Amino acid sequence: MTPSGATDPVDDATLALLVEVAGTPKPGNVDRRRDLDDLRFEAFLGGAVGARPGLELAAETDGGVAERPAVGAAFERAVEGMAARAGTNTQFGCLLLLVPLVRAAADPDRDLSPAGVDAVCRSTTVDDAVAFYRVFEVVDVAVDDPPEGAADLDVRRGGAAEPALRERETTLRDVLALSADPVDAGAAGGSAASDRVPDRNAAEWVEGFPRTFRAAEWILTDEGPLADRAARAFLGLLAAEPDTLVASTRGAETAREASARAREILYPDGSDLSDPVGDVSAVDAEAVHGADLDAAESLAAAFVAEGINPGTTADLTCAALFVALRRGAEVAP
Template identity: 30%
Template sequence: MERFKIVRAFVLGPLLEAAIPKPGNVNRYRDFDDLTLYNFLFADTAVIGVYYEAIKTAELLRKGILGFNEAGIGELIKRAVQASREAQDANPNFGVITLSVPLIMGMVLGRNMLDAREKARLLLEESTVRDSMEFYRAIRIANPKGIPSGVKYDVYSDDSFRELFQDGINLARLAEMSCERELIFCEWLNGYELSYGTFGRLYELIKELPLEDAVVRAFLELLAEREDTLIARKAGREEAERVREKAREALEGRLSLDEFDAFMREKGDLRNPGSLADVMAVSLSLLVLRGLRMEIRNGKVWGVIGRL
């Protein structure tokens, strides 16, 4: 698979996710006080160079010049997060970077898009304690909301680096311990099951609906089916469950999209879905990689896969 095709897909996907007017998220019509669409534009394009480096590293892995335990996933994630932070002043894409870097490398190592899932999982299993330490440094740079303190391997405690080293905690083990608190780690462990499932759903929906409508529909389904772990960390499990209930009402037509969006925003960004938005961004990247292009029909943008 061509280098620039992969990079383009994993940059365009998050940009589409940010622009499309999904309930509760920043989009081309709505911002938050401390996070705007411009943060996403600057952040998502700032990582291009690091994504390209990830591809070149994966090519060395494929040739056997490097071993899987030398992939440096943690450092690549940290460098991408640093590039994002240098380009703007918020945290719009830490989760997307965390999901994307192993999968980008998997795309180079795998025979196809499906095989990339397994290769990404193997890279994480073969990661080292140093990868976990660099990943912790990336978290400190991004400073995402809702990170717990006073726990084992506390991200913001300097003792955590010694604990990670003593216990031999690589990225796969870190994901096992953190999956319940953060959906992204579950994706690492289960071979991006939700991301690929959402990609498949989008593939079907764009045949029937304009692109924005298809993405909003798929996102509503995600919100109705899965607890957004960012909302749970910020506002508690009860609030996260309320979001699921309201999403089901919107899907069933008992709540309009405008009403659901108003509910999602009535407490500022407390109900802003983050983890599921990250999954949607990666799913859209997969759709782009599969050949997504756009056409305008009667003033609406449609997503099309296939030759002109």
């Protein structure tokens, strides 16, 4: 196994993007054997290449903190490059997770740990938030309506939201916290949980990337080709929590049903987890490692036919691959 840090973080991030899309089957997602009607495998390869300049910007940590490129600017460049090369939005969510991970891995003042990545996220500024909003003018991203009282912070406003961001002094982490919070601000004075599924990628930013690091452990302790390990980790993540993209496009009930169907593959003997799980730590590594990828093929075909695309789960799988690669996972046998 390669010692941690012996490879370049940008190389590992690029490889994570490539291995993620190569893993199969990842039910409902593009992989090396399966295209969607409007999205093809090679577009993801192009997106990974196009995103590299932004990832390189995230890895620039020479000099003091004030001299380092901003996280928001790195993300903006990565998405612009991705869209230019792929011709569409292929890996927006992956890059939203990878940019702070790459910064933490490359930063001599931090390390690639939950605490290290949390420090990167907490250091973001209003300028980072403005750059994040501008990206929505470049690519189409499926998002829910903003919480009640935050219409002026709707990301779909793009750069037009800058005055509101500055007036509220809203950092990038603040913006993502709005999506990560599962509480319905308009229900019972904000005390009652809504039916909506929280944005899992946003929750990573707020919670210290628990899903990413948990899934990285599954990958590291698994055996076999790295792409197969990634596919099994995908099933584990989907079984743990309903997918945000599915909830946004098909509704929360469909998202929860999709997670239940993934759990049936992890626990074929019927010793299922409670529904909903809602906690990635509740999925044990043994169940993930034993996931039958042949059985997952029928679920993959069904999800594609039904238009169920757990894209957020793929984002988390990519982030987990990056951490696993930094910690010694290899593509070589």
